[in-house]
Amino acid sequence: xxxxxxxxxxxxMRFGGVTAADNVNFKLRARELRCLIxxxxxxxxxxxxxxxxxxxxxxxQVFMRGHETTHWMPHQIASLGVGIKMxxxxxxxxxxxxENIWLAARRFYPSDEAGRKTTEMIERLALGSIARSNLGQxxxxxxQRVELGLVAVADPWLVLLDEPAAGMSAEDxxxxxxxxxxxxxTAAIVIVEHDMQFIRSIAEQVTVFHQGxxxxxxxxxxxxxxxxxxxxxxxxKA
Amino acid sequence: xxxxxxRDVILTILVSAILxxxxxxxxxxxxxxxxxxxxxxxxxxxxxxxxxxxxxFGQAAFFGLGAYTYAIAAINIGESTVPMxxxxxxxxxxxxxxxAMMFYGRLTDVYLGVITLxxxxxxxKFMNSTAGPQYVIGKAxxxxxxxxxxxxxxxVPGDPSAFIWGDAYFYVCAVxxxxxxxxxxxxxxxxxxRVAVGIRENETRIALMGYDVRARKTALFxxxxxxxxxxxxxxxxxxxxxxxxxxxxxxSAEIIIWCIVGGLGTRLGPILGxxxxxxLKFLLGQQSMIDNTLIMGLILVLFVLFLPxxxxxxxxxxxxxxxxxxxxxxxxxxxxxxxxxxxxG
Numbered sequence: 001x002x003x004x005x006x007x008x009x010x011x012x013m014r015f016g017g018v019t020a021a022d023n024v025n026f027k028l029r030a031r032e033l034r035c036l037i038x039x040x041x042x043x044x045x046x047x048x049x050x051x052x053x054x055x056x057x058x059x060x061q062v063f064m065r066g067h068e069t070t071h072w073m074p075h076q077i078a079s080l081g082v083g084i085k086m087x088x089x090x091x092x093x094x095x096x097x098x099e100n101i102w103l104a105a106r107r108f109y110p111s112d113e114a115g116r117k118t119t120e121m122i123e124r125l126a127l128g129s130i131a132r133s134n135l136g137q138x139x140x141x142x143x144q145r146v147e148l149g150l151v152a153v154a155d156p157w158l159v160l161l162d163e164p165a166a167g168m169s170a171e172d173x174x175x176x177x178x179x180x181x182x183x184x185x186t187a188a189i190v191i192v193e194h195d196m197q198f199i200r201s202i203a204e205q206v207t208v209f210h211q212g213x214x215x216x217x218x219x220x221x222x223x224x225x226x227x228x229x230x231x232x233x234x235x236x237k238a
Numbered sequence: 239x240x241x242x243x244x245r246d247v248i249l250t251i252l253v254s255a256i257l258x259x260x261x262x263x264x265x266x267x268x269x270x271x272x273x274x275x276x277x278x279x280x281x282x283x284x285x286x287x288x289x290x291x292x293x294x295f296g297q298a299a300f301f302g303l304g305a306y307t308y309a310i311a312a313i314n315i316g317e318s319t320v321p322m323x324x325x326x327x328x329x330x331x332x333x334x335x336x337x338a339m340m341f342y343g344r345l346t347d348v349y350l351g352v353i354t355l356x357x358x359x360x361x362x363k364f365m366n367s368t369a370g371p372q373y374v375i376g377k378a379x380x381x382x383x384x385x386x387x388x389x390x391x392x393x394v395p396g397d398p399s400a401f402i403w404g405d406a407y408f409y410v411c412a413v414x415x416x417x418x419x420x421x422x423x424x425x426x427x428x429x430x431x432r433v434a435v436g437i438r439e440n441e442t443r444i445a446l447m448g449y450d451v452r453a454r455k456t457a458l459f460x461x462x463x464x465x466x467x468x469x470x471x472x473x474x475x476x477x478x479x480x481x482x483x484x485x486x487x488x489x490s491a492e493i494i495i496w497c498i499v500g501g502l503g504t505r506l507g508p509i510l511g512x513x514x515x516x517x518l519k520f521l522l523g524q525q526s527m528i529d530n531t532l533i534m535g536l537i538l539v540l541f542v543l544f545l546p547x548x549x550x551x552x553x554x555x556x557x558x559x560x561x562x563x564x565x566x567x568x569x570x571x572x573x574x575x576x577x578x579x580x581x582x583g
Contacts, residue, residue: 052446078448090446092439103436106429107448150447 002030003065005158005188006051011060013046020046021057022212030157033180033189035199035220038209039232044192045087047209048162051190052084053077064158079107083156083187087163089143093136097127097146100135104150121153125179141172148176152183159189165198177202200224208232246423254416258409267408269520271476274411276516277509278418278469280496284508285422286462287497289431291438292455293347296354297493299361300329300463302484304470306365309480312389314376317398318475321390325471326464333463337456344452346441358490365482385481392475411472415509418465422505425461434458495534499541501548510550 006028013021021043028034036044049055051062053074061070069077078084092100101121105114122131125145135143144164151159164180165173173195180202183189193199199206199220206223208215210232216223223229261270283297307328311321340353369382378386392407394400402410425431436444437451445451474480483489492515500511515534522530545552 073445074442075445075448075450078446084446086442086446090440090443092436092443094439095435099432099436103433103444104447106433111429154447 002032004028004063005030005065006190007063008047008051009061009063011047011050011057011062013043013050013055014058019212021050024060024212024214026207026214028158028188028190030188031184031186033184033202033204034191035203035206036190036192036209037194037196037199037206037223038215042209043212044209045162046212048160048190048192052082052160081108081154081157083151083154083159085147085151085159085161085164087166087192089140089147091135091143091147091150094134096134097122097131097138100146101150101153105153108154117153121149124182125149126175141168144168144172145175145179148179152179155186156183157187159183159187161189162192163194164191165193165195173198243424243427246427247420250416250420250423254412254419258412262405262408265517267405269517271408271411272473273513273516274408274415275469275472275476276496276512278411278415278472279466279493280500280508280512281415281418281422281505282462282465282469283493284497284500284502284505285425285465286458287494288502288504288508289426289438290434290455290458290462291441292459292462293351293494294354294459294462295351295490295494296356296358297462297466298485298490299354299358300333300466301470301473301489301493302358302361302365302480302482303329303332303463304467305474305480305484306386306470307467308471308474309386309389310375310378310380312391313378313386316390318390318392319395322392322468322471325474326467329467329470330460330464334456334460337459338452341452341455341459355487355490358485359487362482362485362487365485383482385479385483387479389474389478391478407475411476414468414472418468419505419509422465426505430454430457492534495538497548499537499548501550501552504548504550504554507548507550511548514549 004027006026008024008026011021011024011026012019024043024047026047036047038044046055050057053069053072053076056071061068063069064077064080064082067080069080074084092103095103098118102114102118105117105121109117122128125148127142127146127149130138130142135146138146148161148164151161161180164176168176177198180189180191191199191202203220205217206220207217208223208229215232216226216229218226265273279297279301282300283294286292286294304325308321308325311324312318315321336354336357340350345353365380365385366383368380369384371379373380373382378389380386390398392402392410394402426435433444433449433454437449437454441451470484473484493512496511496515497508498511499515500509501507515537518537519530519534522528522533541548
């Protein structure tokens, strides 16, 4: 078995009277790809924010490759080699594609090498024709792709993606799937996602959240077939 | 930023050489000197606000601190070289401490403005209240409302009796501004500068890339303060007196207006804005028909309404539209290739 790269122990997050994440125990092994699903308000995004350091959990611990990162800031977690992409495209609108990706590469590589890696990444993502365009002028799918590129260029060993396929065309989703598969060769990946078709196309292990807690954790086919999951999540579709 | 640094340096040297030669033929060097100094002060805020996204309402605090540091040190030391260095270091250290407090406390936007403004006003109040004989630093009396006159002005390093004044002092200030301009250009081209622009654009993204935003903002804030401090020391030398008015509200506001009118996000804009508006104020001060603050206010309103990006960006666009066919063509070309790619699937 590969080493455990991400683990949470009894992770709990309360907002006033609401328990958004309730005693979540989660383990992820190196080069694993895991999807987190669940209905709105199930606690997926809260869990995601606690792991990335954007929020500090009320109770419990987070471990990454043996470091306890519970009270770390997002930049400290990212410095470990963790790539993070939030729900909405979070990019630098008045800078061009090259500069956006270069800034991510520069964090881990000297200036020249960062330039080389950026050029490579732009080629890999087929962004060559718009490399000098500002992000603000690009289409949603392109922006998502750039953001994935700036996560990938830093050669992370753990990638956390919050709804990467949201609002994208089928063609863009296909391209995104290829990039994620490529990333998965070297990194463990956690994907928070709503789009069931996307999950079917990419996932193996799936963790289902319901009312802040983990409902079940199994292979995607068995999760989809499970009557309880259909009840809480797919509900009327079944 | 396009082009290389060496091209930038050559261009800066050429343009400033021409300006240093031509400008004294039109405006008296005594006035020009203070325009240059204000230009440097404008550049200091233009750097941290226009490129780092830090809106500091208290740039005057660092300007005044630089001036006071120079005056007090010059009286105690009796020459000008060490005081000049101190006038850069003291505001920088002060800004580093203040910045660390603000940025590590996660203050942003308007709160940052409030804190920096309040710090300036505290300094203003404090300096005004130091009239008593107990307020003495070494041999220098703080002088309260009257300020500190009669300190050693700029001399040739190593020779305290060889004063630099008049035309020579103008050349010193102009060259200092050119050097600071080149240093700022180099900073903006460095990785540090590029990350700073990234922080201005999207702080969260930069943090998620693994950069410590707090430390970087603090460092940039200190650099801005160092430049403002240098401008303050040069101003002290020009006026041969420092008074608490350096810390006043109107001084603080004026720096922000210079940046808005000149153009944020450019290096030249804040300098031109500062020199231009200060000269206009000087001209308006010679007549008594209309109060000059009224006209200043009108200019600001007109700019915010009709040229919100400021003079320099507007001129740059105008230049591109009239003469620069190439960049426009490139955009079309990019669109064409993109459309073609889409058609081909």
